[in-house]
Amino acid sequence: MDYEQLPRAALVRMLQEHDAALADAGKNGIVMSYTGRAAPxxxxxxxxxxxxxxxxxxxxxxxxxxxxxxxxxxxxxxxxxxxxxxxxxxxxxxxxxxxxxxxxxxxxxxxxxxxxxxxxxxxxxxxxxxxxxxxxxxxxxxxxxxxxxxxxxxxxxxxxxxxxxxxxxxxxxxxxxxxxxxxxxxxxxxxxxxxxxxxxxxxxxxxxxxxKDISRVRTASLTRGEADNKRYSNPDNDPGNDWREGNLTAKSYSAKDDYGIQSPFTGVVHYPAGNGAWRHPKRNIKGWLAGWGTDYEERDIGDGRGKALMVKKQLPDMVSPEVSKKALARLKEDNWPFVWFGRDGQGRPRVKTYLEQIKKGKVPVTYWADADLASDIIADIDIGTAxxxxxxxxxxxxxxxxxxxxxxxxxxxxxxxxxxxxxxxxxxxxxxxxxxxxxxxxxxxxxxxxxxxxxxxxxxxxxxxxxxxxxxxxxxxxxxxxxxxxxxxxxxxxxxxxxxxxxxxxxxxxxxxEKIDAEAVNTLAREEMIDLLLTSYWDKAEKAKSYLRRLPAGKHRHLFAVNAKDEGFFLIWDAPDKPSALDKAAFREIAEEARQAGLAARYHVYASIAPYTGSSVEFYKIPDRVLEHIGFNQRQDSFNNESGADA
CATH class of the missing domain: 3.40.50.150 (Vaccinia Virus protein VP39)
Known part of the structure; x- marks a missing residue:
């Protein structure tokens, strides 16, 4: 390529795109290359x-x-x-x-x-x-x-x-x-x-x-149905209503929460599953365990982990018949403690997950063939590969x-x-x-x-x-x-x-x-101009983005649409070769049309020139403001034209 023959604007653009590509490669870690590739x-x-x-x-x-x-x-x-x-x-x-x-x-x-x-x-x-x-x-x-x-x-x-x-x-x-x-x-x-x-x-x-920016993305919960709630019940008449088994082990590891918990039923010392740790504070777990009728203490049992929660005066992997008898008796009563060991007392420690306390919806995080698996995961978990x-x-x-x-x-x-x-x-x-x-x-x-x-x-x-x-x-x-x-x-x-x-x-x-430019806009017939205005209007200043409701063609001289605030939009344009001026006479006609239609006294007017203006008039010059509404920038368009003169 003969760079000396390129206009200055084209050279500047090439340098900018080269720098952008390098920046993207550094940020995103990859830039694809294939035959005929051009920067998007x-x-x-x-x-x-x-x-x-x-x-x-x-x-x-x-x-x-x-x-x-x-x-x-x-x-x-x-x-x-x-x-x-x-x-x-x-x-x-x-x-x-x-x-x-x-x-x-x-x-x-x-x-x-x-x-x-x-x-x-x-x-x-x-x-x-x-x-x-x-x-x-x-x-x-x-x-x-x-x-x-x-x-x-x-x-x-x-x-x-x-x-x-x-x-x-x-x-x-x-x-x-x-x-x-x-x-x-x-x-x-x-x-x-x-x-x-x-x-x-x-x-x-x-x-x-x-x-576009993952830190600003919000993933909604899916609506729960009867199938999502079918595993919730209340076998112990818990005043918190229906619940199901929940996991006491957290996914993340913490050394202070990696310790043994002794079962009051069997004496077995249980540890967090996998490489996890217990998800609740130790003092809370200790209090919940005491609900099974016996006192717990923190004790080093020589397992290389934190101090275990052990039934007082009991050895690892065994408890006295008295301790076990108390736990089984409590299991026959209502309202079991939050940390429990299965309906027969022979399992690992787990917690109660209450239906009324989980999210109203379900988070799409797992294999969705089994809807239950997705029900109780709480907020902001990456969906990953599903x-x-x-x-x-x-x-x-x-x-x-x-x-x-x-x-x-x-x-x-x-x-x-x-x-x-x-x-x-x-x-x-x-x-x-x-x-x-x-x-x-x-x-x-x-x-x-x-x-x-x-x-x-x-x-x-x-x-x-x-x-x-x-x-x-x-x-x-x-x-x-x-x-x-x-x-x-x-x-x-x-x-x-x-x-x-x-x-x-x-x-x-x-x-x-045909592409849009000033010449194209100026050659439009009235109905074509209205079509263009209706599809290009978008008031970003509105909290609720607004758009225009078209009025029946031929009913009014200038009024063609109304916005959500009941403000009228008027077009002074009959044909490309006819005058298009917002003068005093045209304004009187516009005000009267708005009055007869019961519209607010604020007038949005499109015309080529505006000899008459006022505080209640929002004037949009044809073709400039029309082009602006659709995002056309004459200067930018010239910049993109590489066949143009050197800047």
């Missing part, structure tokens, strides 16, 4: 926000509900760049990208030359020698952008199978940082062995879960059946993520009023899961779905399948039966090929 931020900076329009006939629900959810039809990297208002606002990205099976992954090799080319490209066949590097080149900028969309405490959960598991894991480690890995979830996609491998059947797939049985997460076959039940036969999808899996992930990592995004929305399982959870929990989660795929006939899945499934779920008009409607709605937004 370098690609993303060249991707331009696109013009887009709301397709009213595909959108569904009343206006307020439509404004809360979005389904985008278009290339996902361009769509995420266009969704600038949501950058840093998404709670959970959950997505199911192409697995590179030789049947599902299309690669457009123009991307490294023109990131704004929206074409899908050709399917990458199984025998393509560069299929893995192509997949990485495709995924890298998208994962980077999905991370950019997350809140500081946001989480990304990405589905994958064995074909690209290791490469995806390394890529996620590089972009998110290994320390921000929350979990590697192994979920059972089929209940029986599959004849897809002559050595080992691949009956499972994976979900890699990463936090296995989810199909009874917990559903099967791929369930996902296909669920889709067929909603939209009918002939959808053409043979693998669909089950609702159970998606609902479980959303429950764990998206707050009840948060935002879920899926950049590979496919058949719309993520949106369906959000709607079901909202109804079950009376929650208000929102979704953003992006889908680009086409059928063999050239029909867009976003319109014919994704939006159709969500419409049927909301209306209750399933293909197989009439179901109870669910609250919700969505805007269907078509991403156009």
């Amino acid at each position: 931020w370098q690609i993303i900076r060249q991707v331009k926000p696109k013009l887009h329009r709301i397709i009213k006939k595909v959108s569904f629900g009343e206006e307020t509900a439509q404004s809360e959810n979005e389904i985008w039809d278009g290339e996902n990297l361009s769509a995420m760049v266009t969704l600038y208002k949501y950058r840093g606002q998404v709670d959970l990205v959950v997505t199911d990208p192409p697995y590179n099976t030789g049947e599902d992954f299309r690669y457009n090799d123009k991307w490294d030359k023109d990131p704004n080319d929206p074409d899908l490209g050709d399917v990458v066949p199984k025998d393509d020698g560069s299929k893995h590097s192509k997949w990485l080149r495709f995924m890298t900028p998208r994962i980077w952008m999905m991370r950019e969309m997350l809140k500081p405490g946001g989480v990304m959960a990405i589905c994958i199978d064995h074909r690209e598991l290791f490469r995806l894991g390394m890529l996620m480690d590089e972009i998110f940082g290994e320390d921000n890995r929350l979990a590697i979830i192994n979920w059972q996609k089929s209940a029986a062995a599959r004849p897809d491998n002559r050595h080992v059947s691949t009956a499972t797939e994976y979900v890699l879960v990463y936090g 296995s989810w049985d199909y009874t917990e997460s559903g099967r791929s076959a369930d996902g296909v059946s669920e889709l067929t039940a909603v939209v009918g036969q002939g959808h053409g999808f043979t693998t669909v993520k089950p609702l159970k899996l998606m609902k479980k992930i959303i429950q764990l990592w998206c707050r009840p009023d948060g935002i879920v995004m899926d950049a590979f929305a496919g058949s719309g399982t993520t949106g369906h899961a959000v709607l079901e959870l909202n109804k079950e929990e009376e929650a208000t989660r929102r979704f953003i779905l992006i889908e680009q795929g086409n059928t063999d006939k050239g029909d867009h899945y976003a319109r014919t399948l994704t939006a159709e499934r969500i419409r049927r779920v909301i209306s209750g008009d399933w293909a197989t039966a009439k179901k109870e409607p669910m609250p919700g709605g969505f805007r269907f937004i078509e991403l156009k090929r």
Whole structure:
């Protein structure tokens, strides 16, 4: 490369990216290298926000509900760049990208030359020698952008199978940082062995879960059910109500809590299990042991550990019949001590775990086929590597059946993520009023899961779905399948039966090929301008992030939308070649429209110029403020244009 021919801005950028790569390598411990690799931020900076329009006939629900959810039809990297208002606002990205099976992954090799080319490209066949590097080149900028969309405490959960598991894991480690890995979830996609491998059947797939900043991530408890409580009972009429056996041994080691405890029933001296130590203070344990009818003392028994808790005047491994008789008599009474030795007195020391004192939910920390194992673990334990049985997460076959039940036969999808899996992930990592995004929305399982959870929990989660795929006939899945499934779920008009409607709605937004700039904005017709404003508005100053409710077209001269505060939004714009000025006459018309609509006396006005202003007017200049709302920066755009003049 002839560096002398590069403009100064390009040279500065190359140095910055080189330094950033070195810093990332030092911080994250890994930087992947593959054929055709380019820094993801370098690609993303060249991707331009696109013009887009709301397709009213595909959108569904009343206006307020439509404004809360979005389904985008278009290339996902361009769509995420266009969704600038949501950058840093998404709670959970959950997505199911192409697995590179030789049947599902299309690669457009123009991307490294023109990131704004929206074409899908050709399917990458199984025998393509560069299929893995192509997949990485495709995924890298998208994962980077999905991370950019997350809140500081946001989480990304990405589905994958064995074909690209290791490469995806390394890529996620590089972009998110290994320390921000929350979990590697192994979920059972089929209940029986599959004849897809002559050595080992691949009956499972994976979900890699990463936090943007693990110190700020909060993992919710799962809702407890009757099965979680079935092992709780009250055999001793404890006034604390139902309880079950709990472990007296802690996972962490402490020398002062590593000592023997003598059983008053058998005289056997018991020690903490494994390499652990007793989890409660010694003085407390001593008091609980005395509840068995005899006094305890601390004594060195020569075992190389701390002083043991021994029954007074008794030798190790034996107690007198009198001591044993007292303990057995106490066992026949009600309300046993907190430290006990089994229902027959012959076991190790353990504690009571009370149902009313444990968390209201269960923490997802162990193999979920046995729900009881996860019930009593207390807060902030790393999930690590977990296995989810199909009874917990559903099967791929369930996902296909669920889709067929909603939209009918002939959808053409043979693998669909089950609702159970998606609902479980959303429950764990998206707050009840948060935002879920899926950049590979496919058949719309993520949106369906959000709607079901909202109804079950009376929650208000929102979704953003992006889908680009086409059928063999050239029909867009976003319109014919994704939006159709969500419409049927909301209306209750399933293909197989009439179901109870669910609250919700969505805007269907078509991403156009033309990029957004000042010239493009200035050539928009009125309804196109309104579409752009509705999808770009996002008031970050609001405690509860607000968005606009569109009013019926043609009802007002200027008023086109209302926010959550009942403040009107007005557009002085008839056509690109017509005047667009907020003057005194236009303001009188605006004030009268607001009065007739019963709106607050604060006016948000879009126009090219504003000869008239006032304390009650919030003026947005066209095209400058429109571009600002969608994240377009003219100076930055010039900086990214390497063919421009030297700075």
